[in-house]
Amino acid sequence: MKITRILTHPGGAHKDEFLACCVLAAIHGCEIQRCEPEQADLDDESTAVVDVGGEHDPERSNFDHHQFPRDHEPICALSLVLMDLGIYEDARNFCDWLETAERFDVTGPISTAKWLGMEREALARLVSPIDITLLRRFAKTSSLGAGEPLYEVMRWVGEDILEFVQSLKKRLEFVAANAVIWEVGELKVLFMPRTDPMPEEASAGLGRYLESIGMDKEVAGMVYPDRRGSGYGLSRFNDDPRLDFNRIETEEDVHFAHARGFVAKTSASAEGRLRELLALAEVG
Template identity: 85%
Template sequence: MKITQILTHPGGAHKDEFLACCVLAAVHGCGIVRREPEQSDLDDVAMAVVDVGGEHEPSRSNFDHHQFPRDHEPICALSLVLMDLGIYEDAKNFCDWLETAERFDVTGPISTAKWLGVERDALARLVSPIDITLLRRFAKSSSLESGEPLYEVMRWIGEDLLEFVKSLRERLEFVAAHASIWEVGDVKVLFMPRTEPMPEEASAGLGRYLESIGMEKEVAGMVYPDRRGSGYGLSRFNDDPRFDFTRIEVEDDVHFAHARGFVAKASASDEGRLRELLDLAKVE
């Protein structure tokens, strides 16, 4: 369905409708207006009505959540747009901030802080001038069109969000097809071999992959192609203390070992040698 205009409410702006508009702008490239909707807007399938209007009717391009009952699972306008695009579950799994944003919008800061297990003022300490300025400038706008600075920033945000979710899904599928779990004594290590073509970030997605197969608490280390050379990087996973890579800094084929012991770089490419280095780095 081709959207020709995005409509959201006037007045104060919040992160959920701002991001929903960002995503829709990235997909459709159409203008944004901020005003109360009329019935004709709700009936117009080419008008995306976001976070206002009292309807969640994706077939009519209406994405409001305020009419949901009090006991409904916290869900916001951004969630509804992502659902319509078919990527909500991946976004929920990959974007750690999404569930917090949903709860903050629906239940407020006090309830969200309690859910996170932090004090209310901890949330305020995480707000940056980026958040404040973008939402403030968006709130002051009655309309935005392609080519205007704020609109283009919003489109970038939407594009990057969509690309992150899409590319991480592809990356997880790639890792699943090529990675293996090594047993180094009694310790498990994730090994990602060098492939052709080689991904731009060889280690990207490895942690998410372990989470997806339920091994994030079992694996202590990772070995993956060094993007700056022909060798491999060796690192702790989740800063597991069972590896200290300063123990291998004296090895001839190790050209870097961080002083804190969490990562090393080796010119070695033979799997047998990499296993030896891991064994030497193990903390008994």
Template identity: 70%
Template sequence: MAIQRILTHPGGAHKDEFLACSLLVAVHGVEIVRREPTPEDLADVTTAVVDVGGEHEPARNNFDHHQFPADSPPICALSLVLMHLGVYEDARSFCDWLEPAEWFDTRGPITTGKWLGVDRETMAKLNSPVDVTILRRFAKVSRLGPGDAIWEVMKFIGEDLLEYLRSLRARLDFLATHAEFWTVGEDEVLFLPRTEPLPEEPSAGIGRYLESIGKGTSVSALIYPDRRGSGYGLSRHNDDPRFDFTRIEPEADVHFAHARGFVAKTSAAEPERLRQLLAAARI
């Protein structure tokens, strides 16, 4: 049966249940009630019980983590909802903020700071009025539904997160199908040929793709279709110093080279010519 309401705990609010509820709002578009659950709530498959209730039973849409042993991995209610939606592994891979959020919610700020290698004061400096105000306003209400400002913001957040994960997965699959790896001198380079239709942002996701296949540090340069012309963009990967694209600025078919040397644009489209430009830019 479809979820008809989301129930989470009253009182102080945290990013954990706020984001977990945001995802469920994006999927189901239902109201949020903030109170302690009853046994009937936990048994009702049409009520998603989030971050409260002492039960993780996704078949009944119950997503609490507080009953887990103290030495269990840092898994929070947000983690459980992401798992339920089938996007947890991608979220752990591609949302750099997720693992620290899991640690913060399950281990607290001091232990999380030690894990990150920073002190608690440094972590506090990362807060902003965006975090404070939205969570404070969420904590002050007992019920939220369509038309309420915070509910609508939560829907946006959940939709954007799911769209990011699902579109990135599709993008990575596209790159796995089309990307080629060249060797220029002693360096490995990723080449993405032009396809039709051309993606809106041809270079999007390349860094994540390289990380996902274990080439995040071995590839030193990228070649990808220029979305503003018929040629290609050439850039360092992770600002690798082995390429300086100011070296090819005098070439007739190079119409832009950044003064800091990390990117250039060329009207060249033939692979052999692109290899020549890369070789010339190599230090």
């Protein structure tokens, strides 16, 4: 069904309906209206009714969660839209922020802070002025359409969410088909070889891949193609202290080593030499 209008509630704006509208705007490019729905809106399959209306009926393009019982698993309007698109599970796996956003919207800041294991005040300190401004400006509108600055920002946000979720799944499949685990001394290191064609971000998805195969607690470092040259980047994984790349900064084929020792760049491309550099960087 082609959506020709997105409708969400007026008044204060929250992250869940804002992001849900972003995703829908990215797909359909239609007007967003902020008003209370009438029955005709709920019955109109071409109108996506988001976070209001008391119905979750994706066949009629209705995406509200407020009618769910108190003990229902926390899901928000964005969750329902992602479910309808068939990418919710991937989004939950790849977007670390999503479950927090769901809980914040459904259970509030105090409960969410407790779930995160932090004080309520600490959670407040993580709020970005970007969030504040976008939600405040969205709350002040009654309608938004293509070409308006806020609408185009929302469309960018939606496009990036969709692209991240959809491309990361493909990226993980690519990594699984090409990456190998090296054993260097006492360490395990993930090696991503140079391929043709090369992904735009050669190191993207490597950490997620290690999590997916249950090796994120075992691997100490990663080696991956340097997108700025023909060599490789070497980095700690999860800031593992067993690797210090300051130890190789004087090697002729190492052209960069960060002062804090967590990453280095080398022109070397031969497997033997890369293993040698890792051995030299190992903290005994």
